Amino acid sequence: GNSVTQMEGPVTLSEEAFLTINCTYTATGYPSLFWYVQYPGEGLQLLLKATKADDKGSNKGFEATYRKETTSFHLEKGSVQVSDSAVYFCALGNFNKFYFGSGTKLNVKP
Amino acid sequence: NAGVTQTPKFRILKIGQSMTLQCAQDMNHNYMYWYRQDPGMGLKLIYYSVGAGITDKGEVPNGYNVSRSTTEDFPLRLELAAPSQTSVYFCASRAGTSPEGYTFGSGTRLTVV
Numbered sequence: 001g002n003s004v005t006q007m008e009g010p011v012t013l014s015e016e017a018f019l020t021i022n023c024t025y026t027a028t029g030y031p032s033l034f035w036y037v038q039y040p041g042e043g044l045q046l047l048l049k050a051t052k053a054d055d056k057g058s059n060k061g062f063e064a065t066y067r068k069e070t071t072s073f074h075l076e077k078g079s080v081q082v083s084d085s086a087v088y089f090c091a092l093g094n095f096n097k098f099y100f101g102s103g104t105k106l107n108v109k110p
Numbered sequence: 111n112a113g114v115t116q117t118p119k120f121r122i123l124k125i126g127q128s129m130t131l132q133c134a135q136d137m138n139h140n141y142m143y144w145y146r147q148d149p150g151m152g153l154k155l156i157y158y159s160v161g162a163g164i165t166d167k168g169e170v171p172n173g174y175n176v177s178r179s180t181t182e183d184f185p186l187r188l189e190l191a192a193p194s195q196t197s198v199y200f201c202a203s204r205a206g207t208s209p210e211g212y213t214f215g216s217g218t219r220l221t222v223v
Contacts, residue, residue: 043214046211046213098143098155102151102152103151
């Protein structure tokens with residue numbers, strides 16, 4: 001079947017620290033992988049995506065690489081800001097459906 | 111602005127009442143979805159539709175109904191509301207079968223008391 005597993009939060013970092021949020025998946029076929037961000041009181045917004053193995057998605061300083069050999073799609077950012085505080089969801093898209101991880105809350109302190 | 115519009119943003123229902131959550135998109139997307147997000151949890155798929163006149167159940171369809179009479183609209187109906195349906199409901203849409211992500215609405219926060 002299809003599923004996504006994310007590291008549990010919350011993750012608390014100081015401003016300018018390095019961020020990694022782990023995401024692993026199981027899937028049939030050749031899924032696309034996504035990271036979504038949810039700011040307080042808002043819906044989910046697409047942050048980045050990768051559609052095939054070894055693709056790297058990037059946006060707003062965030063990056064994630066589609067690793068088929070380790071079935072992973074870890075989210076990274078070199079220097080986080082207070083404005084990055086949000087909940088981050090890893091997702092897998094396969095055929096007509098998406099499968100979301102449980103979300104990881106990131107708190108960035110000044 | 112183009113996107114997914116959900117109404118209402120907030121609603122309080124009494125146990126046993128019914129209501130319809132509205133969702134409309136103006137991007138001509140074929141695929142539309144309803145999710146619920148319980149506090150501190152991820153999203154669970156309630157129902158989805160791959161086009162007008164076609165709907166299918168997701169992970170947690172019990173207590174809900176949907177219809178898709180037009181490409182633009184995908185309302186979610188709650189019959190006989192229960193406290194377990196207290197949640198935030200998100201509607202989303204996607205174009206075709208390409209590996210594109212979803213566009214989400216801003217959500218409806220529902221409390222059943």
